[in-house]
Amino acid sequence: MEKFSSWRDKGTGISPFMPVPLPLSQEKSAFKRTLLSVVKVPLFIIKLPFFILFTLAYYITSLKPLANFVFFVLFGFKNIDFSVEGVKKSNIDVINKNKPSPNDIIVANYSSPIDGLIYALVANTYNWHNVKFLVPNQSGELFEYSLWSLVNHSFDNSVSGSKVESLSSYKNKVVFLLLEGTTSNNKALLPFVPLSPNYNFDGFAVKTLVSKISPGYLTMPIPVSKLGYLFELLTNLNKLTLNYIKLKCYKFDKFEVVELRKTFALNSLNSIDKNLNIAEKQKFVAYYKNHDVKKTD
Ligand SMILES: *[C@@H]1O[C@H](CO)[C@@H](O)[C@H](O)[C@H]1NC(C)=O
Ligand SMILES: *[C@@H]1O[C@H](CO)[C@@H](O)[C@H](O)[C@H]1NC(C)=O
Numbered sequence: 001m002e003k004f005s006s007w008r009d010k011g012t013g014i015s016p017f018m019p020v021p022l023p024l025s026q027e028k029s030a031f032k033r034t035l036l037s038v039v040k041v042p043l044f045i046i047k048l049p050f051f052i053l054f055t056l057a058y059y060i061t062s063l064k065p066l067a068n069f070v071f072f073v074l075f076g077f078k079n080i081d082f083s084v085e086g087v088k089k090s091n092i093d094v095i096n097k098n099k100p101s102p103n104d105i106i107v108a109n110y111s112s113p114i115d116g117l118i119y120a121l122v123a124n125t126y127n128w129h130n131v132k133f134l135v136p137n138q139s140g141e142l143f144e145y146s147l148w149s150l151v152n153h154s155f156d157n158s159v160s161g162s163k164v165e166s167l168s169s170y171k172n173k174v175v176f177l178l179l180e181g182t183t184s185n186n187k188a189l190l191p192f193v194p195l196s197p198n199y200n201f202d203g204f205a206v207k208t209l210v211s212k213i214s215p216g217y218l219t220m221p222i223p224v225s226k227l228g229y230l231f232e233l234l235t236n237l238n239k240l241t242l243n244y245i246k247l248k249c250y251k252f253d254k255f256e257v258v259e260l261r262k263t264f265a266l267n268s269l270n271s272i273d274k275n276l277n278i279a280e281k282q283k284f285v286a287y288y289k290n291h292d293v294k295k296t297d
């Protein structure tokens with residue numbers, strides 16, 4: 001019989017698909033738990049109309065300040081700390097120039113429904129239409145998602161964007177490549193899906209972007225309800241210093257997956273079992289949904 005431990009990496013003991021527990025479920029004192037839920041519900045009800053309004057307005061107008069309002073005010077993130085390997089923090093001009101830009105292919109982590117928004121916010125382009133997310137299916141064919149359809153894909157891997165025949169039509173776009181193909185829980189990088197050899201990355205600047213999302217429970221290895229996830233986003237009562245995104249960018253001369261992957265390994269001690277791939281995650285999700293959530297074995 002299968003157990004949760006079947007999806008644990010043998011070497012490190014990491015379970016990349018296991019959700020990070022929510023703060024409320026971790027709270028030991030029943031009094032505090034009740035108090036927190038009492039505060040969170042009205043907060044959610046107050047913020048929700050603003051969320052809908054500003055998100056819709058951003059969708060229609062592509063004005064970044066609207067998205068910034070959602071991200072920093074409504075979700076309560078303190079900052080997005082963007083750094084470039086080998087460039088001093090004080091060198092702001094160079095750092096800004098190296099932000100994801102048109103004609104860039106950026107291999108990045110995929111761990112949550114807000115990844116698209118985060119990446120669009122740091123991109124050197126005003127218009128969200130210029131930011132594209134390419135995610136491979138299990139056979140290595142790429143599919144195109146927008147910031148919005150990527151949200152759907154993160155909740156349901158079977159949601160499919162339009163198939164990418166060739167990368168030549170992405171010349172003036174900021175292209176994020178989410179090679180894991182599915183979300184994980186921020187503890188490790190999943191194996192990259194080997195891409196179909198038909199894709200040619202010539203003519204693009206190649207970068208990787210290693211991300212860290214705090215708090216970790218905002219990563220979503222296992223789909224939860226969309227409303228439940230939004231509830232957590234809008235009612236985050238952590239200290240401000242605990243809510244941040246860290247992004248580190250590396251530049252490359254060519255698209256060489258093995259080399260690209262190393263930058264992720266540098267930022268983590270965890271290289272994960274090759275077998276913990278999309279198919280295994282699907283099995284894990286099915287198993288998880290039929291068993292006691294608290295069980296870890
Ligand atoms: C991936 O997409 C291609 C092209 O649509 C399709 O032929 C293939 O069956 C898909 N693979 C999987 C595992 O769904
Ligand atoms: C995402 O899914 C919702 C329903 O679940 C649908 O209404 C919406 O059109 C989808 N959005 C995109 C951009 O695919």
Ligand SMILES: *[C@@H]1O[C@H](CO)[C@@H](O)[C@H](O)[C@H]1NC(C)=O
Nearest residue numbers: 109111186188189211264268
């Ligand atoms: C991105 O990958 C690195 C390297 O494996 C990992 O340390 C980090 O937690 C990942 N970030 C996210 C947000 O999943």
